[in-house]
Amino acid sequence: MAKMRAFSESSNTFRGLFAAKSLMKTVEIPSLRVALIGAGKLAWSLIPALQEAGAEIVQLISRDAARGQHDREAYGIPVGGTRPAELLPDLDLVLLTVSDASIPEVVGQLAGRLSPATVLAHCSGSVPLSALSGTGAQSGVFYPLQLFTRAARTPLQGVPFFLEGNPGALELLQPLATAVSGRWYPLDSAGRRQLHLAAVWACNFPNLLFRLAESLMPAGMDFRVYEPLVRQHIDKVFRELPAASQTGPALRGDLPTLQAHLQMLADQPALAELYRTLSDLIRPGVWEGQTKKGSPGEP
Amino acid sequence: MAKMRAFSESSNTFRGLFAAKSLMKTVEIPSLRVALIGAGKLAWSLIPALQEAGAEIVQLISRDAARGQHDREAYGIPVGGTRPAELLPDLDLVLLTVSDASIPEVVGQLAGRLSPATVLAHCSGSVPLSALSGTGAQSGVFYPLQLFTRAARTPLQGVPFFLEGNPGALELLQPLATAVSGRWYPLDSAGRRQLHLAAVWACNFPNLLFRLAESLMPAGMDFRVYEPLVRQHIDKVFRELPAASQTGPALRGDLPTLQAHLQMLADQPALAELYRTLSDLIRPGVWEGQTKKGSPGEP
Numbered sequence: 001m002a003k004m005r006a007f008s009e010s011s012n013t014f015r016g017l018f019a020a021k022s023l024m025k026t027v028e029i030p031s032l033r034v035a036l037i038g039a040g041k042l043a044w045s046l047i048p049a050l051q052e053a054g055a056e057i058v059q060l061i062s063r064d065a066a067r068g069q070h071d072r073e074a075y076g077i078p079v080g081g082t083r084p085a086e087l088l089p090d091l092d093l094v095l096l097t098v099s100d101a102s103i104p105e106v107v108g109q110l111a112g113r114l115s116p117a118t119v120l121a122h123c124s125g126s127v128p129l130s131a132l133s134g135t136g137a138q139s140g141v142f143y144p145l146q147l148f149t150r151a152a153r154t155p156l157q158g159v160p161f162f163l164e165g166n167p168g169a170l171e172l173l174q175p176l177a178t179a180v181s182g183r184w185y186p187l188d189s190a191g192r193r194q195l196h197l198a199a200v201w202a203c204n205f206p207n208l209l210f211r212l213a214e215s216l217m218p219a220g221m222d223f224r225v226y227e228p229l230v231r232q233h234i235d236k237v238f239r240e241l242p243a244a245s246q247t248g249p250a251l252r253g254d255l256p257t258l259q260a261h262l263q264m265l266a267d268q269p270a271l272a273e274l275y276r277t278l279s280d281l282i283r284p285g286v287w288e289g290q291t292k293k294g295s296p297g298e299p
Numbered sequence: 300m301a302k303m304r305a306f307s308e309s310s311n312t313f314r315g316l317f318a319a320k321s322l323m324k325t326v327e328i329p330s331l332r333v334a335l336i337g338a339g340k341l342a343w344s345l346i347p348a349l350q351e352a353g354a355e356i357v358q359l360i361s362r363d364a365a366r367g368q369h370d371r372e373a374y375g376i377p378v379g380g381t382r383p384a385e386l387l388p389d390l391d392l393v394l395l396t397v398s399d400a401s402i403p404e405v406v407g408q409l410a411g412r413l414s415p416a417t418v419l420a421h422c423s424g425s426v427p428l429s430a431l432s433g434t435g436a437q438s439g440v441f442y443p444l445q446l447f448t449r450a451a452r453t454p455l456q457g458v459p460f461f462l463e464g465n466p467g468a469l470e471l472l473q474p475l476a477t478a479v480s481g482r483w484y485p486l487d488s489a490g491r492r493q494l495h496l497a498a499v500w501a502c503n504f505p506n507l508l509f510r511l512a513e514s515l516m517p518a519g520m521d522f523r524v525y526e527p528l529v530r531q532h533i534d535k536v537f538r539e540l541p542a543a544s545q546t547g548p549a550l551r552g553d554l555p556t557l558q559a560h561l562q563m564l565a566d567q568p569a570l571a572e573l574y575r576t577l578s579d580l581i582r583p584g585v586w587e588g589q590t591k592k593g594s595p596g597e598p
Contacts, residue, residue: 100556126556145524147531147546154531160524185524191517195524197560201512202525203532204547205577206505211541212580213500218490225444225459225484225494226501227537232446232453233502234533238526242510247446248503257399257425261496270580277573278504281511 032172035059035091037084037106038098039071041148042123046097046180047075049156053179059088084109093172095142096122103127110135119169125196128189129164140165140173143192144181145199156180162187162195212271216264250279250286258286331471334358334390336383336405337397338370340447341422345396345479346374348455352478358387383408392471394441395421402426409434418468424495427488428463439464439472442491443480444498455479461486461494511570515563549578549585557585 032055036043039062047057061081062068068080079088084106087094094114098106103122114120114137121140122132132139141164148154161177161184163170170186177184187195210230214223236245249257258279265272279286331354335342338361346356360380361367367379378387383405386393393413397405402421413419413436420439421431431438440463447453460476460483462469469485476483486494513522535544548556557578564571578585 126559145528147528147535159527185520187517187520191520193559193563194515194517195520197563198512198515199525199528200547200560200574201508201515202529204545204549204581205508206529207532207536207541207545207547208577208581209500209504209508210536211545213497214541216493216497216500218486218493221484221486221490221494223540224537226498228458229444229446229498230501230505230533230537233506234529236446237506237509238523238529241522242506242513246503246506246510248499248506250503260425260492261499264492264496274576274580275499277576278507281569281573282503282507 031056032092032176033058033088033090034093034095035061035087036095036097037061037087038096038102039064039068040097040099041150042144043071043097044150045148045154045156046095046123046144047071047077048153049180050176051075053176055093055176058091061086085113087113090115091118093176094118094120094137096120096124100124100127103131107132107135110137112136119165119172121165121169121173125162125192125199128193130189138166138168138172140169141189141192142173142177145195147203158183160185162192164188164192212274216271246282248282250282253283253286255286255290330355331391331475332357332387332389333392333394334360334386335394335396336360336386337395337401338363338367339396339398340449341443342370342396343449344447344453344455345394345422345443346370346376347452348479349475350374352475354392354475357390360385384412386412389414390417392475393417393419393436395419395423399423399426402430406431406434409436411435418464418471420464420468420472424461424491424498427492429488437465437467437471439468440488440491441472441476444494446502457482459484461491463487463491511573515570545581547581549581552582552585554585554589 034050034055034057036047036057039060043060051057057075057077059079059081060068060072060077061084062071063082065082068082071077072080081087087110096103096106103124110120111134114135116136116138118137119140120132120135120137121142123142123144125143125145129139129141141162143162144156144159145162146154146159159181161181163173163177163184163186165173174184210223213226217223233245249261261275262272265275276287333349333354333356335346335356338359342359350356356374356376358378358380359367359371359376360383361370362381364381367381370376371379380386395402395405402423409419410433413434415435415437417436418439419431419434419436420441422441422443424442424444428438428440440461442461443455443458444461445453445458458480460480462472462476462483462485464472473483509522512525516522532544548560560574561571564574575586
């Protein structure tokens with residue numbers, strides 16, 4: 001039995017994590033024989049994090065043989081494969097790092113092939129735990145809430161993991177998440193679906209607004225002039241939370257500025273309508289008493 | 300003539316700024332006798348930055364006498380006052396750090412009182428230069444694109460300043476912006492209005508989306524679990540720009556996920572409608588071929 005290093009992290013708070021790092025110590029976790037199915041963006045960051053935590057990645061299966069070989073060489077993984085049916089025996093953990101849409105197909109190919117001592121886990125924010133049933137293994141979810149790219153390794157320390165599974169799966173996944181990240185939460189499939197929906201509002205949709213902002217800037221000016229402002233705002237959001245971080249003309253009920261902005265958007269009716277909708281959600285009733293039709297500059 | 304330190308910054312790029320810091324040297328700028336009108340959030344950060352750049356803040360005028368006195372004591376400013384008419388003579392620069400709405404009133408009280416050798420400048424993102432006419436002074440705009448608070452000093456190094464004015468004003472404001480920030484751009488009033496409108500899209504509106512995200516999270520979970528994800532995303536936005544940073548189900552045209560999300564928003568029709576609008580702006584036509592009425596989960 002080799003040992004796996006892990007944080008002695010007991011607090012689930014972010015600040016707690018960094019405070020706890022200085023208390024990092026070796027805890028006894030059995031070494032693990034792990035296989036990954038899927039050589040994508042997540043695997044690129046997860047494999048070295050698992051290795052540094054002391055897990056032994058014994059196999060990487062990828063539909064794309066060339067990419068699988070590339071990644072095995074990069075990370076010193078002895079065995080490859082292109083189909084789930086080629087899985088080695090006697091694995092402690094099989095992690096699915098394929099796309100959400102591929103999970104049912106992969107699980108179907110594993111039906112009846114895994115031992116009850118193996119944990120099969122997926123890493124998806126939106127696929128329910130029940131999608132893993134029928135393989136004969138323990139099943140679990142090991143979901144890191146973070147962006148990944150093959151262009152660079154994303155550090156996993158401090159990344160929140162959301163865990164779900166039967167007791168046998170959690171017994172393995174909890175210490176693994178402690179070792180890899182130091183920050184994890186139990187969350188059922190319904191809660192994870194909510195978390196994923198909220199992430200669309202917290203990340204995908206703000207990015208659209210950044211794109212619209214860029215399109216509205218003075219000609220020739222680089223979007224990066226907003227970097228200090230946006231970063232200062234993000235600092236405030238995570239220090240004081242979003243409700244306390246709201247500013248702007250809509251919050252102040254500053255109708256002359258709101259109307260001047262609508263006038264500047266007069267030739268882009270979809271943006272003007274969105275401006276009006278968002279302003280009214282920032283301060284319900286901000287337009288009250290304004291004639292919806294016929295006010296200056298309205299579409 | 301005292302000297303004012305300034306960066307020898309010639310590039311207006313953000314990365315250029317940090318590269319140039321190591322080349323920081325003393326350049327010859329005449330010392331300035333400066334008065335501020337307005338003891339608010341901006342003044343709280345701007346006064347010490349001006350002092351560190353070598354300017355002499357000789358007077359702080361504040362409608363709120365107690366706050367004016369507090370700030371004068373904090374920053375060692377010799378003379379106070381509560382009305383613009385109390386301005387000292389022989390000033391090089393009068394900076395208006397009052398609210399946008401108060402600028403016309405303050406300018407009215409200064410009418411005919413300033414010497415042609417004095418520069419009168421405001422620091423507003425949305426007030427035109429023309430609002431400063433009629434005082435007899437040189438007029439200019441000295442607008443820092445940043446959030447300010449009285450709770451803490453906001454560093455001004457690297458904050459983009461946007462400058463406008465007649466030649467006499469720019470001759471003073473340009474080296475001052477170089478000394479205080481190292482990063483400034485010439486921009487006329489129309490361009491500044493565009494910049495301000497785009498800032499609403501880049502900051503105020505994303506904050507609303509963060510608030511909505513928080514309201515949609517699993518019960519009892521802290522918004523700060525999104526901190527690593529959002530910060531990673533913001534890094535990407537300013538490295539690769541917003542268009543290259545878009546992700547999510549709408550971009551992928553992932554209709555099952557979009558419809559599942561709409562179903563989860565079924566009892567909040569305003570959010571469901573906004574979800575649909577934003578998704579369609581991320582990928583125009585994403586709903587095409589979907590029945591608007593009667594699809595699963597739609598309001």
